[in-house]
Amino acid sequence: MNFDNVRIVLVGPLYGGNLGSVCRAMCNMGLSDLAVVTPHKNLDMNDAYKMACHSQHILENMTIHDDLLSAIKECNISVATSARRGLYRTHAVTPREIVPKLTMASDNNKIAIVFGREDNGLTNDELTMCTDILNIPTATENTSINLSQAVLICCYELFVASGEFEPQEEKSDIATMEMREFMFSLWRKTLLEIGFMHEDKADHMMYGLRRILSRDLLSEDDIKILMGIARQAEWAAGAYIADKVDSKYEK
């Protein structure tokens, strides 16, 4: 996916705070091309800078336009977002449905994702100018999403679909069966020695312990911690007994 080919377009935004939050959301998800169509004359740029935490460069490089066509004229795909349903919107899809098409197309095409006014959304003319219509899933009781939250969801879906995110990696490898069995044999020996169980119940208790420790795969580091506990418990029990024996002889 080519993130440089995705433009976020805000039509008639009213509030600087939302504009700044949009910049931050875009930046979080790897986007930077912002176009604004006829921002409200009272839009507070101080609020915008305050909310555009670490993404002021997007605010500084945004372009301002007189109408929607001017903001999207060189784009090949334009996606309108709408919270309303019905008229002119019956073919709307969800962000998750459309992102595979957008990420593929972004390699060779410019894409605009268009968001309407906080109070009134997009006009029918603006909506029908676009090649696609998006409807963000919400509970039916409250379908009105904050502007920057709507932008975030679309950018997030694109970012996830891009495959750019590198998931966390465990530093430690998953333990081998040999390591696991050695650890369990140590625990068995220790639990017998400290008197937690007797030989006749040992299998039963060990099955329980195996169940607890098999809910997810254990790493080599996990096994080392568990072996350390078993060894130390065995040592401490031995030292305690030796100590008691010593005390007896001291009498």
Next chain:
Amino acid sequence: MNFDNVRIVLVGPLYGGNLGSVCRAMCNMGLSDLAVVTPHKNLDMNDAYKMACHSQHILENMTIHDDLLSAIKECNISVATSARRGLYRTHAVTPREIVPKLTMASDNNKIAIVFGREDNGLTNDELTMCTDILNIPTATENTSINLSQAVLICCYELFVASGEFEPQEEKSDIATMEMREFMFSLWRKTLLEIGFMHEDKADHMMYGLRRILSRDLLSEDDIKILMGIARQAEWAAGAYIADKVDSKYEK
């Protein structure tokens, strides 16, 4: 999924605007149980009410707690969110990876999703108290997501996974092959009559038109519009010719 069994927990929030935006995001995604641990003493509740657009009931019903355990004590699953990576977080997963487990578990278990302070996140003690750790995918250049945006992504992923969202439905059924072919035969006749093409090129042009009109499935309403255009063009061309003929006779 049982939405009533999912609690959002904010630890030490600083800003009322974020608190209010969290309520709105929760409400958008069908959640309503909010717990707040040690909110900052200067947190502005007026800002919170202003941003909690149509979700003030969540703000009014939130519970306040002295520590994290008090906020999650009766929960069965607690999911900590963290923007940082590494230490104590190497087994973190993404929201999309964990939501199938959470939606299933919510039928019989109480789930807490825990978010840290705007400036410092969760402490290691708070993080490791939780049963799971979440890492929200972001671009590596700017991993710091606004608190309410982080809440939104988690709630949105849960809501989408719940299957509660009813996608838009086309009012009109997809047209049958018989309707499509009848429509194309009308267009063929009209395009010949108005002189757009001659019989020898007709197949070639009709293949082009079929390609344009087959990018996606056409509904019965689509077919009716297309048939109407063809019929009207034929009528208008006929009337024009008749008019010219009439004029000639009038001379």
